[in-house]
Amino acid sequence: MIQLSRRSAQITQSEIRAMSLACRAAGGINLSQGVCDTETPRTVLDGARDALYSGHNSYTRHDGITPLREAIAAKEFRDKGVTVDPDTEIVVTGGATGALYSAIMSLLDEGDEVIVFEPYYGYHVSTLQSAGIGIRYVRLAEPTWEFTDEQLIHAVSPKTKAILINTPSNPCGKVFTREELLRIGSVAEKYNLIIFSDEIYEYFVYSGTHVSPLSIPELRHRTVVVGGFSKTFSITGWRIGYTIAPAQITAAIGHISDLVYVCAPAPLQAGVAQGLMELTPEHYHELRDDHRIKRDMICNSLAKVGLNPTIPDGAYYLLADISRIKADSSRDRALKLLEMTGIAGVPGSAFFHDNSGDHLIRFCFAKDLPIIEECCRRFEALEF
Ligand SMILES: Cc1ncc(COP(=O)(O)O)c(C=O)c1O
Numbered sequence: 001m002i003q004l005s006r007r008s009a010q011i012t013q014s015e016i017r018a019m020s021l022a023c024r025a026a027g028g029i030n031l032s033q034g035v036c037d038t039e040t041p042r043t044v045l046d047g048a049r050d051a052l053y054s055g056h057n058s059y060t061r062h063d064g065i066t067p068l069r070e071a072i073a074a075k076e077f078r079d080k081g082v083t084v085d086p087d088t089e090i091v092v093t094g095g096a097t098g099a100l101y102s103a104i105m106s107l108l109d110e111g112d113e114v115i116v117f118e119p120y121y122g123y124h125v126s127t128l129q130s131a132g133i134g135i136r137y138v139r140l141a142e143p144t145w146e147f148t149d150e151q152l153i154h155a156v157s158p159k160t161k162a163i164l165i166n167t168p169s170n171p172c173g174k175v176f177t178r179e180e181l182l183r184i185g186s187v188a189e190k191y192n193l194i195i196f197s198d199e200i201y202e203y204f205v206y207s208g209t210h211v212s213p214l215s216i217p218e219l220r221h222r223t224v225v226v227g228g229f230s231k232t233f234s235i236t237g238w239r240i241g242y243t244i245a246p247a248q249i250t251a252a253i254g255h256i257s258d259l260v261y262v263c264a265p266a267p268l269q270a271g272v273a274q275g276l277m278e279l280t281p282e283h284y285h286e287l288r289d290d291h292r293i294k295r296d297m298i299c300n301s302l303a304k305v306g307l308n309p310t311i312p313d314g315a316y317y318l319l320a321d322i323s324r325i326k327a328d329s330s331r332d333r334a335l336k337l338l339e340m341t342g343i344a345g346v347p348g349s350a351f352f353h354d355n356s357g358d359h360l361i362r363f364c365f366a367k368d369l370p371i372i373e374e375c376c377r378r379f380e381a382l383e384f
Pocket of ligand 1: 228
């Protein structure tokens, strides 16, 4: 028997994949995986196809093709009013996952600690853990997902190097306000911490506005934005993401990303660049409005049968309270609900380091309208 690394032993199959398998076995509707059913915009596909056939099939610059870096800088200016140097402050990466991995590897050492808000996105925690980094959790208070300065300060130790935020957040849909970012920023300033800001759901904001710490001048020099197009363009399989950070940090992230991924897929970078250049703000507004309708439909149906949802301000997931379903764990509750409705969600335990999520389930509502309608019918037919 070959001995695996200690790191491998820590990394287990995610609850999301496990629920997807259970769902397939039951022939159910999968609201567990964060895959968006919206069609990929035509221009994004055309851009990739044209690049493929016109010979853009070799390695690109390790930090991405110039048109894509320029298009990312242009959208940051258009949407956040931030000027980013496409030549020194952006690295195009293997998805947002590759972006965070490269950022962590280039900025943190084994034994360092990072503050993570809870409920969290499992990959954030697993990526940090696989790098030997300790995690201090700051619990967001249900149902408004607020936190106090005391919680944050309490989480800081001499080993703390960074605070990780996800805005809008998976799974709870929290959109951090400017005031909250300033509070996080003042702790970061006091203890000289990096702010990692995963903004992959930046175009899915239903109430409030998306504010990036990048757009707050006092925080810019310590902010590393992690972004990507998996969600915005429905291209989870393309693996196109990016980081935005000060030049010195960007250079280091670029070296790690080069080492692990060499570059993001060449023709697909071109497709994303074309999409960013050609799609107008209306496209993103429609995307948001479409998802808001679906959010409201699912939330209304769940509320009608007492599976109280917290209404997310952003992203495309919601957490619902399924304590009405009697079982020993959130996994058993989710499996029971799958049995009762044929709908799969992710057990709440996947988003907490202890058992505080046992009463919760996460549903993804980025699905085609007929699927959402069918889910609403099934939820409303539930009897307890
Ligand atoms: C918060 C968050 N960050 C990153 C990712 C992964 O993005 P990518 O496909 O670009 O690696 C996801 C996917 O679910 C996510 O929810």
